Amino acid sequence: MQMKSINKKRVLQWIQENSPTSRAEIAAKISISKPTVSLLVDELIGEKWVYEKGIGESSSQGGRRPIHLYFNEKAAYVIGTDIGGTKVKTVISDLGGNIVHSSSFSTVQFLESGLLKQIAKEVHFMLDECHIPLDQVLGMGAGVPGITQTSNGVVLEAPSLNWIRYPFLAEAAKYFTFPVHVDNDVNVAALGEQWLGNAKNKQNVLFMAVGTGIGSGIIINNQLYRGYSNAAGEMGYMVTDKTDMKKDFKPIFHRYGYLESVAGGKSIEKKLTEVIQQEPDHPAYSQAIKGELPGEMSFSLAKKGDTLAISVIEEAIEHLAYGIINAASLLNPEVIILGGGVLKSSDYILPRLDRIVNHYLPSSVELKTSRLGDNAGVLGAVSLFLREHESIIKFS
Structure with a gap:
């Protein structure tokens, strides 16, 4: 019985990854006998995971044309939620990563009353809107901005949410009848990019x-x-300048690391504001005196040739490049995907990063921006669920 279940998974996975395909092709490619494949395919069709369509090309001998098999992406749905410090975005996705509905709300507004309670409200509203019955939902994946024990679903620390040892899965069980999986938001985004983005x-x-x-x-x-x-x-905790560390280093926020304190979005804003405050003739001087300048401003000024903005950004890019060089030397990845708010200015950052990084690396690496952008978190959460949850369509 176990062998049958394993074979059924293999057949479904093959169809999923190689649609359109045929029974004969499956039998040849995954070395299961034709009668067994036929039996398993019939079961998968009966269970709506697979459907048949059209007539394939006839064989050169003029034999019967094979019927093509397709994976049914609408057989079930998965909820993906990306919980951030500023907003919580939630989607309903089909099994192919196509978003059928999405909604978001401000984190701060519901932090006290309970984020999961509000997510549950939004999920049920979206399901009603799409006329998707609850039994068609396989489950939910969630990304959270903090260190997360995936085994028991406890978020050890998520500073932007004021969570310490927050029992995420236990709380989720109060609001959802289906299974839930949770992980750190950046891990989840990595899975999203690997499933559907630039790391496919x-x-x-x-x-x-x-x-x-x-x-x-x-x-x-x-x-x-x-x-x-x-x-x-x-x-963010990497050290990219030892002389700086010997001075009285103060992180940009409590418990933040060195690299994010010299190359993160807030550090760029802070540094630019400080240098412009020293230059009364600068066009942005009056704005800088009133308060911190927005991060996008440093990039728009740099693109116009502003020397102060250029020096601030170049320094941040250098630190970022050293961090990437160290990580890539250690891990030797096939691709490095860059996402997050600062990379909205990727047209300025990427060529400069590339130049420094590949100059120092033993073997060159491809640097790419996130293809999924704002959806990397939610689609990654869907991918997390499909990978972690034991079911017939467990993704490898």
Whole structure:
């Protein structure tokens, strides 16, 4: 019985990855006898995981034309939620990663009353809107901005949510009848990019999110690498200047690391504001005196040739490049994907990073921006669920 279940999974996975295909092709490719394949395909069609369509090309001998088999992406749905410090975004996705509905709300507004309670409200509203019955939902994946024990679903620490040892899965069980899986948001985004983005078909991936903080998700031999205490990939703590560290180093926020304090979004804003405050003739001087300048401003000024903005950004890019060089030397990824708020200015950052990084590396690496952008988190959460949950369509 177990062998049958394994074979059924293999047949479904083949159809999933190679639609359209035929019974004969499946039998040849995964070395299961034709009668067995036929039996398993019939079962999968009966269970709506697979459907038949059209007539294939006739064989050169003029034999019967094979019927094509397709994976039914609408057979079931998965919820993906990306819980951030500013907003919570939730989607309903089909099994092919096509978003059928999405909604978001401000984190702060519901932090006290309970984020999961509000997510549950939104999920049920979206399901009603799409006329999707609850029994068609396989489950939910969630990404959270903090160190997460995936085994028991406890979020050890998520500073932007004021969570310490927050029992995420136990809380989720109060609101959802289906299974839920949770992981760190950057790990989840890495899975999203590997499933549907710029790391598709890559087995060794480094995903770096550069925003206020800097974190990374690491995939080694197709497995998410979480580290001994689920804290792998905390690249924001890398040290990229020892002389600076010898001085009285103060992180940009409490418990933040060195790299994010010199190359994160907030540090760029802070540094630019400080240097412009020293230059009364600068066009942005009056704005800088009133308060911190927005991060996008540093890039728009730099593009116009502003020397102060250029020097601030170039320094941040150098630190970022050194961090990437160290990580890439250690991990030797096939591709490095860069996402997060700071990378909204990727047209300025990427060529400069590339130049420094590949100058120092033993073997060159491809640097790409996140293809999924704002959806990397939610689609990654869907991917997390499909990978972690034991079912017939467990993704490898």
